[in-house]
Structure formats: C-alpha cells, structure tokens
Amino acid sequence: MTGSTRRAPFRANQAGLSHYALIFAIIAISIVAAFPLVWMVLSSFKTPAESMQVPPVWIPKTPSLEAYSEVSGVINAGRSFTNSAIIATTTTLGILITSLMAGYAFAKYRFRGRNLVFALLISTMFLPPIVTLIPLYRMVNSMGLNASLVGVIVPNLANAFGIFLMRQFIAGVPDDLIDAARVDGASELRIVFSVVAPAVVPAIAALALFAFVFHWNTYLWPLTILQGNTDDYPIVLSLGRLLSYNRGAMNTGLVMAGATLAVLPPLVLFVFLQRFFVDSIVSTGVKG
Amino acid sequence: MATLNLSNATKSYGDVDVIKGIDLDIADGEFVVFVGPSGCGKSTLLRMIAGLEDITAGELKIDGERCNERAPKDRGIAMVFQSYALYPHKSVYENMAFGLRLAKRPKDEIDAKIREAAGILQMEHLLERRPSQLSGGQRQRVAIGRAIVRNPKVFLFDEPLSNLDAALRVSMRREIARLHGELDATMIYVTHDQVEAMTLADRIVVLDGGVVQQVGRPMELYNRPQNVFVAGFIGSPKMNFFQGEITGTQADSITVTTPATAAVAVPVTSNATPETGRAVTMGIRPEHLSVADDGTAPGFTGTIVLVERLGDESLLEIALSDGTEVIAKVAGGGSEAAGDTIRLTFDPAHLHLFDADGERIG
Ligand SMILES: Nc1ncnc2c1ncn2[C@@H]1O[C@H](COP(=O)(O)OP(=O)(O)OP(=O)(O)O)[C@@H](O)[C@H]1O
Ligand SMILES: [Mg+2]
Numbered sequence: 001m002t003g004s005t006r007r008a009p010f011r012a013n014q015a016g017l018s019h020y021a022l023i024f025a026i027i028a029i030s031i032v033a034a035f036p037l038v039w040m041v042l043s044s045f046k047t048p049a050e051s052m053q054v055p056p057v058w059i060p061k062t063p064s065l066e067a068y069s070e071v072s073g074v075i076n077a078g079r080s081f082t083n084s085a086i087i088a089t090t091t092t093l094g095i096l097i098t099s100l101m102a103g104y105a106f107a108k109y110r111f112r113g114r115n116l117v118f119a120l121l122i123s124t125m126f127l128p129p130i131v132t133l134i135p136l137y138r139m140v141n142s143m144g145l146n147a148s149l150v151g152v153i154v155p156n157l158a159n160a161f162g163i164f165l166m167r168q169f170i171a172g173v174p175d176d177l178i179d180a181a182r183v184d185g186a187s188e189l190r191i192v193f194s195v196v197a198p199a200v201v202p203a204i205a206a207l208a209l210f211a212f213v214f215h216w217n218t219y220l221w222p223l224t225i226l227q228g229n230t231d232d233y234p235i236v237l238s239l240g241r242l243l244s245y246n247r248g249a250m251n252t253g254l255v256m257a258g259a260t261l262a263v264l265p266p267l268v269l270f271v272f273l274q275r276f277f278v279d280s281i282v283s284t285g286v287k288g
Numbered sequence: 289m290a291t292l293n294l295s296n297a298t299k300s301y302g303d304v305d306v307i308k309g310i311d312l313d314i315a316d317g318e319f320v321v322f323v324g325p326s327g328c329g330k331s332t333l334l335r336m337i338a339g340l341e342d343i344t345a346g347e348l349k350i351d352g353e354r355c356n357e358r359a360p361k362d363r364g365i366a367m368v369f370q371s372y373a374l375y376p377h378k379s380v381y382e383n384m385a386f387g388l389r390l391a392k393r394p395k396d397e398i399d400a401k402i403r404e405a406a407g408i409l410q411m412e413h414l415l416e417r418r419p420s421q422l423s424g425g426q427r428q429r430v431a432i433g434r435a436i437v438r439n440p441k442v443f444l445f446d447e448p449l450s451n452l453d454a455a456l457r458v459s460m461r462r463e464i465a466r467l468h469g470e471l472d473a474t475m476i477y478v479t480h481d482q483v484e485a486m487t488l489a490d491r492i493v494v495l496d497g498g499v500v501q502q503v504g505r506p507m508e509l510y511n512r513p514q515n516v517f518v519a520g521f522i523g524s525p526k527m528n529f530f531q532g533e534i535t536g537t538q539a540d541s542i543t544v545t546t547p548a549t550a551a552v553a554v555p556v557t558s559n560a561t562p563e564t565g566r567a568v569t570m571g572i573r574p575e576h577l578s579v580a581d582d583g584t585a586p587g588f589t590g591t592i593v594l595v596e597r598l599g600d601e602s603l604l605e606i607a608l609s610d611g612t613e614v615i616a617k618v619a620g621g622g623s624e625a626a627g628d629t630i631r632l633t634f635d636p637a638h639l640h641l642f643d644a645d646g647e648r649i650g
Binding site: 185 | 375434
C-alpha cells in the first residue's frame with residue numbers, strides 16, 4: 001500500500017505454462033467484462049431495424065447518429081447531465097474532505113473511545129443500503145430537502161468506507177512530518193490538506209474515482225428522494241424514461257445511445273486518474 | 289538566542305511517569321546535549337520543550353516567559369528530526385518557505401532568508417530539487433536550513449545524525465559545531481552517541497529513567513562522574529567496576545580491598561566520612577590500565593580472553609581469577625595474544641569510588 005513498492009519487470013524467460021494460462025485467463029475475463037459495453041456502443045449506432053434483427057447484427061452496416069440526436073428529443077439530456085455532474089462532483093468532493101479529516105483524526109489522534117467509535121463506523125459499512133432507505137428518506141424529508149438535488153447530495157457527503165480507506169493510508173504518514181508542520185506553525189486543517197493529503201494522493205485518486213462512479217450511477221436514492229421531480233433527474237434516472245417513453249415499441253438504439261453518453265464522464269475520469277495509482281508518485285521525504 | 293529553564297518538568301502517560309521532575313537552566317547561546325540510554329526520555333523531554341508533548345506538571349520558561357501553554361510555533365523554537373521529516377511533495381525551497389509563508393512574511397524577505405540559509409549550508413544548487421532527489425546528508429542539511437530560516441531562539445535537534453553513515457556523521461557534526469559558533473544560538477541536542485555529546489556540548493545532561501543523573505561539562509563528566517550510572521555511561525569502552533569494601537581510612541585516602549586487587553589506597557577529595565567495612569564499587573577506565581613492567585604499582589593479574597586490535601591501540605578483554613571481566617585499552621598493536629597471562633597496573637589517582645547507593649565518594 002506504500003508508494004515505494006516496485007513491480008519486478010516481466011521477464012519472458014521466466015514465463016512458464018502457468019504464465020500463459022494466467023494471461024489467457026485475464027484476456028478471457030476482459031472479453032466477458034467488456035462485451036456488454038461494446039454491444040452497447042455498437043447498438044447505439046444501429047438503425048432501429050438492425051437492432052431488432054435475428055440473428056443479431058454485430059457491426060452496423062450504415063452507422064448512424066440518429067439515435068443520439070433523438071435522445072435530446074425525449075429527455076432534457078443537457079439538464080440531466082448537469083444534474084449528474086452536480087451530484088457526483090459535490091458528493092465526491094464532500095467525501096474526500098470528510099474522509100481526509102476524519103481519517104486523519106482516527107489515524108493520528110489519541111482520544112478516549114477512539115477504537116469503539118471507529119468500530120461503530122466500520123460496522124455501518126455492512127448495512128445493506130436498502131435497510132436505511134426509508135429512515136433516511138424520512139429524515140431528509142423532514143428537513144424539507146425532498147425533491148431537490150440538495151436532498152440527493154447531503155446524506156452522502158461522508159461515508160464509512162472513505163474514512164476507513166483514508167485512515168489506513170494516513171496511518172502510514174510519518175508522525176515526524178506532522179510534527180514538523182506543527183513546529184512550522186501549520187493549523188491542523190492546514191496539516192490535513194497541505195501535508196497529509198499530498199502524501200496520500202494515490203488513495204485520494206482511488207477514492208475519488210470510486211465515489212464519482214458510484215454517485216454518477218446511483219439510482220435508488222435519487223429515485224426515492226426526488227419524488228418524480230424529473231427536472232432534477234440525473235442521467236441514470238432519465239435513461240429509464242427513454243426506455244418507457246414509447247410503450248410497445250423497442251427503443252434499443254435510443255437507450256443504448258443514452259447509456260453510451262452516460263458512461264463517458266466516469267470513463268474520462270478513470271483515464272485521467274489512473275496514472276495516480278498506476279505509478280504512485282509519492283516519494284517519502286522521511287528516510288526509509 | 290535565549291535562556292531556557294525547566295523546573296520540576298514532569299510527563300506522565302496515564303500512570304506511567306516518563307519524565308520525573310527535571311530542573312535545568314540553560315544559558316543564552318549554550319549548546320546542551322541530552323544523552324542517555326534508549327527509552328530514558330530524551331526525545332520526550334525535547335518534545336515537551338518544543339510543545340509537541342504536553343507538560344504534565346512543572347514549568348517551562350523560554351527567555352523568562354512561561355511557555356507551557358504556547359503552541360510550538362509561538363515558542364521561538366525550531367526542530368530538526370532524526371527522520372529529517374521533509375515535506376516530500378515540496379521542493380527544497382518550498383520546504384524552507386512553508387513556515388515563513390504560514391507566518392505571512394513578505395515574499396522578498398522569505399527569499400532572502402532562504403538564500404542566506406542555503407549559503408550558510410552550501411546548498412544553493414539544491415533549492416529546486418525534491419527531497420527524494422537528495423542524499424541523506426543533503427536532506428539533513430535541508431532540515432537544518434528549514435530550522436535556520438525560522439530564526440529561532442532555541443534550536444532543538446533529536447538525533448539528527450543517526451541516519452547518516454559514519455564519515456558523513458563526522459562531517460555533519462563539525463558543521464553543526466560551526467553553525468553553533470556562527471549563529472550564536474541556544475541549542476539543545478539529543479543523541480545516544482557519546483562522541484557527539486563530548487565533542488559538541490558545552491554541557492551534557494545525562495538522563496536515565498526520566499531523571500537527570502548529572503549535568504556538567506564533558507570533561508567533568510569524564511573525570512568526576514557523580515554516580516555509577518554516569519561512570520558507566522560516559523566513556524568507551526565502559527569503565528571497569530570492582531565490588532569491594534573499605535578496609536581502612538586515612539586523612540586523604542581510603543583503603544579499599546576487592547577480591548581482584550590487593551588493598552589500594554584511593555585518594556579522596558570529598559568530605560565524605562566512610563566507615564570501615566562498608567561495601568563500595570571501585571571503577572577504573574580501560575585507558576587507565578597499563579601493562580605492567582615494574583611490579584610496584586597496584587594492579588591485578590588475569591588471562592587474556594580476546595584481543596581487538598584497532599591499529600593505534602588495542603582492546604584487551606581479561607578474565608580475572610574471581611571471574612570478573614576487565615577491558616584494558618593499551619597503545620599500539622601489542623604482542624599480547626589470547627591465552628596469555630598478563631599483569632595490569634593503574635595509578636590510584638585514576639580510581640573512582642562509589643558507595644553502595646552508587647553515589648561518588650572519591
Ligand atoms: N505515548 C506513550 N505512552 C506511553 N509511554 C510512552 C509514550 N511515548 C513514549 N513513552 C515511553 O516514554 C519513554 C521515553 O521515550 P523517549 O522516546 O523519550 O525515549 P528516548 O530517550 O528518546 O529513547 P531513544 O534513544 O530510543 O529515542 C519510553 O520508555 C517510552 O516507552
Ligand atoms: Mg528518542
């Protein structure tokens with residue numbers, strides 16, 4: 001989990017049969033995992049007739065963007081994307097900030113009941129979200145935040161997994177570094193964001209990605225709390241409306257086009273963030 | 289530059305007392321070294337002074353002002369850590385600038401201070417590098433530079449050289465000595481390395497079990513250790529001890545008899561009045577033992593167990609007939625070999641005498 005582990009370079013002459021078996025397995029798994037994604041993208045370019053054909057057409061003969069232009073006719077795609085972006089970005093930022101601060105406290109402060117509080121916090125990770133759905137709904141409702149983006153966002157600004165992850169990584173940040181910052185006159189908040197955070201960048205990148213993807217794709221909670229306020233629907237909820245807008249007819253191409261658009265932002269974020277965990281850039285300033 | 293006073297400084301973790309009431313006055317510009325075995329509380333005491341550890345009881349004054357409740361940054365101290373503790377993601381320049389920026393100093397003042405410190409430490413060419421691109425010695429220089437730019441009243445060092453290799457340790461040690469002269473600052477330095485303590489210190493504070501054992505100039509500690517602990521701790525190899533008893537007292541000396549040595553008259557200067565029959569510990573440093581040739585000086589005979597030749601001198605490990613092991617440091621490569629029987633003599637003026645409680649009596 002530290003930044004200093006280096007992978008041994010792959011050497012062909014070490015590769016026995018098991019090595020090739022491993023590579024084959026990885027390729028097979030990748031194909032299975034990528035199949036729906038590829039199918040989705042391909043289908044989005046098909047004409048309605050092509051998408052209904054049996055046996056299925058793999059590669060559309062005349063790729064068309066028709067489905068894409070149609071999406072905006074059915075739902076307010078711009079608005080839905082903005083809603084998703086607001087929900088995913090604010091929630092991710094909130095999670096990062098609260099996780100860093102709480103993770104720092106759990107990792108570096110000694111206080112009465114620390115382990116008990118931490119254990120309680122961790123135990124919430126094992127609660128199925130469905131169990132808390134109704135109580136959470138009633139709480140947010142009673143705060144008057146129902147049917148609004150604020151209501152979608154607020155309950156998710158902190159979560160146990162993020163705090164747990166940050167605590168684990170921050171525990172590895174040397175105490176001397178924190179003490180040096182204290183001597184330099186840094187406030188505790190300043191230490192968290194200017195000294196500790198840069199030392200756990202890979203963890204922050206990973207958490208940011210998980211949080212963003214999760215809250216970009218989240219379905220049940222916005223559906224529940226937005227109470228049919230379709231103006232505030234994130235794209236994932238709006239996709240559902242694509243599916244059902246024309247009862248009787250199958251709008252596969254339309255739905256696939258919408259879904260393709262919907263996965264783009266998390267994908268772009270992944271490409272952007274992956275370098276942070278592929279080669280973790282943190283090098284320690286403490287002798288080690 | 290400042291004075292520093294500790295009175296009855298105490299630190300407890302729950303029921304465990306780690307620092308047990310320390311009184312210490314440090315003069316302006318003084319270089320004080322804390323030494324002691326691992327776990328004796330050196331770092332804890334230093335961190336109490338820095339403000340990184342609460343003071344459970346007692347008082348800390350810097351420049352006459354009570355500092356117990358002050359944040360580290362408001363105490364006028366700067367600290368250099370054993371692990372260097374450089375901010376890994378910041379350049380050398382930014383490492384040094386961090387504290388000044390937090391204190392909202394003007395940009396050109398920050399720049400001037402950093403250039404000046406870099407000049408003193410001869411590291412102008414390193415300013416744009418990251419800590420990971422520096423050698424251990426260079427990192428420690430940066431850590432010292434970061435302390436210098438704070439312009440502290442008191443410099444605190446916690447084993448700053450112990451991560452460096454032997455040669456670098458010597459040169460950095462000289463550099464710190466030079467720095468002390470140049471900056472004319474009060475410095476407190478923690479180490480478990482005697483050579484560092486002896487060479488750097490104006491005064492050494494020997495700690496054990498959270499208690500001050502002795503405070504004094506380096507040669508004072510070497511020549512007149514106050515108790516058995518200090519006698520055994522200062523000096524390398526360790527002082528040899530013999531258990532014995534007082535068999536006679538004269539006006540200016542005490543006669544001590546041990547199983548290993550015949551009766552020896554130990555000169556005493558203290559006004560202690562030891563009675564005959566009392567148990568004592570007699571100590572003699574390895575460098576004060578010599579290979580006898582005349583047979584008149586007091587001494588003892590034993591069998592050489594091990595010879596360690598260091599070039600300019602040799603260490604002889606000798607087993608006496610009663611089982612006591614003694615180390616002697618003799619000049620030159622020597623012709624002694626393991627298994628030889630050897631007679632060692634000493635000048636009674638070099639003997640140290642401690643009572644049953646370990647306190648010095650002569
Ligand atoms: N948080 C703590 N809780 C309980 N005891 C502690 C705590 N921190 C330190 N101690 C104890 O305080 C004592 C002094 O520790 P300290 O780090 O000051 O020793 P030291 O003299 O610096 O040793 P070293 O030479 O190994 O650095 C040790 O016995 C240690 O076990
Ligand atoms: Mg220590």
